[in-house]
Amino acid sequence: MAEPRRPRRPADRRRSAPRGQSRPAPAQHAQHAPLAVDLPVVELEVERVAHGGVFVAHHEGRVVFVADAIPGERVTARITDVQHDRFWRAETLEVLRASPDRRPHVWPEASVDRVPEQRAGGAEFGHIRTERQRELKAEVLRDALARMGGVERDTPVQAVDPALAPGASLDLGTGWRTRVRLHVTDDGTVGPYAARSHTVVPVASVPLAVPELARIAPLAERFPGARAVDLVAPSVGDPQVVVVQGERMSRAARPTIRERVGDRVFRLDRDGFWQVHRGAAATLTRAVQELVDDELFDPRAANLDLYGGVGLLAAAIGDRYGDTVRITTVEADVRATEHAGANLADWVGARAVTARVDRFLDDLVAGATAGERARLRDATVVLDPPRSGAGRHVVDRLAELRPRQLVYVACDPVALARDVGLLRSRGYDVADLRAFDLFPNTHHFEAVARLTAIV
Incomplete structure (x- = not known):
């Protein structure tokens, strides 16, 4: 039940299992793993x-x-x-x-x-009391920001609002995963990988999965010839067991699902990126809406949503500031951008662009007119980069465009801290920071930071 293993789209996007991804190394049955x-x-x-x-x-x-x-x-x-x-x-x-x-x-x-060779991977903090897990994650964030970002800040890692994740146990940190990938051995046995290996471990339970997936997980069945078995529980519609037989299917054949966040429904490919915690999308939507500084936000500016996926955070901005807000969401995955265009149809000023973020920003820096540069300086930029972070090139381009505020959603504290350090050296500073325990019983969590240009 391995977490955030997020094979990247070209240069931009993180993904969570289940995903269309390259064929893994041949798996071994756990009982045959050598000690x-x-x-x-x-x-x-x-x-x-x-x-x-x-x-x-x-x-x-x-x-x-x-x-x-x-x-x-x-x-x-x-x-x-x-x-x-x-x-x-x-x-x-x-x-x-x-x-x-x-x-x-x-x-x-x-x-x-x-024995370590037979320990299922994907719940590496499951032996630690839940409150202590959050304290340890906060320590990792604090240390990374101090060492790499030059920022001394003590930020608690907050639990997800229980109202956003019905069926999940706040105390145990179980029952929250809406997507689970089970790997398959040559003889058809299914299970997660053992920690830090490609050895498949047969299991009798998947406790991090939402209850409706735990009930239908085919843990005792065999799937000879399959590459993986994906369990998917969209918030709209029935849970699904998907047997992955070959390589990623063609664009035309890829089925879609719907995910509800508050009153809004998003359409996306079933194997496309979506946050795996049942309450994560709503948690991040709320965090982005609350962190944007109203006094710095201009709905008429050239606002951006970078690494935008199917438009979740662009929609958060639109819902917060009204249907006349201008915002462009940028995503490298063509299918995700197609869905984003439809998901953002409520806003006259919203558009979805298929492009690598670094190249999109290169073009802005090179080709923006004086008027466009003024609208970019007045902009709010939301960015949700892959686990590796935005990186120096993207940070440099953002610093050249110099938007008023950046709202940075991060799934890796070290990448966030590295980018914060780069941004601070280019005239931005951290104005606010929050962190959320969106992956209980693992070491992963999400942080959302607002950085503003120093005048």
Whole structure:
């Protein structure tokens, strides 16, 4: 039940399983996975959290990143990677001194009681009390912003409003995933990958999935010859089990689904990008609407929604400021842009452009007239880049256009911090920041920052 593995569209867009993606490496059945008995086993004092769902310890002066632990614990761990001079990687084998924040794993198939090769991946924080998970995520965000962004800010990671995710457990962090990909072995066995591998682990449950998917998940069935089995629960319509037999289907053959956010319904391809937490789209819509500074927003300016997907955040701006707002959503995926055009039809001034964001901004910088540049300087820019972040080139182009405010939606705290550092060096600063626990029991979360031009 692996999270945000987001194969990218060309240069721009992140995706979440299930997705049309390149054929994975041949999978192995978990019971045939070899044990790495020749690798060293050490005792470690776990010190703090690191980005990526692992924790920091030291062994004979060397940094060790260890999985399935909690700060303050003492564990026995097997070293799995000694290729780097500066650090090693390790997997917890036994907890010798448990943290008071440790709990029975919400997914038994991912528990530390199993050998690492047979632990289901995609719930790497499931052994940690939910409130403590959020504190650890906030620590990662705070550390990344301080080190890479030059910003000292302590931002709590907020739980999703329970009203936005009916059926989800706020305490356990389960029952929220509306999309799950199960991988398939050569003999047709299905299951998630083991953590950090392409070994398929047969499981009897998928606790992060929304209840209607958990009920129909074909975990005991076999699908010989299939590439994957996708479970999809759109907010409009029935849940679906989709057997993926070959490569990505043609544009004409790709079925669509509908997703409701508040009173608005969005159409998208069934294998297109959509936030996987049942309450995520509404949470991010609300956050973007609240973070935009009304005094800086000009509905007549050349407002932009970059990496816009099917138009979710452009619609958030339109709903907030009325049907005469001008906004252009930019997305590299042709099908997503087609859907965005239809989804944004309520706004006379909205348009959807198919383009890579970096090239779109290059063209703006090179070809904008004096009047267009003035409207761009008055603009609000919403951007929701892939996990790798916007990057230096896009930041440079935005700094040349110099819009009044940027609302940056980030799925990776390190990428956000790196881009914040670049933007601060180019005359912007963080005016507001919020973070949301949209992936409970994993190390992932989303942050939304507003940056404004320093006068």
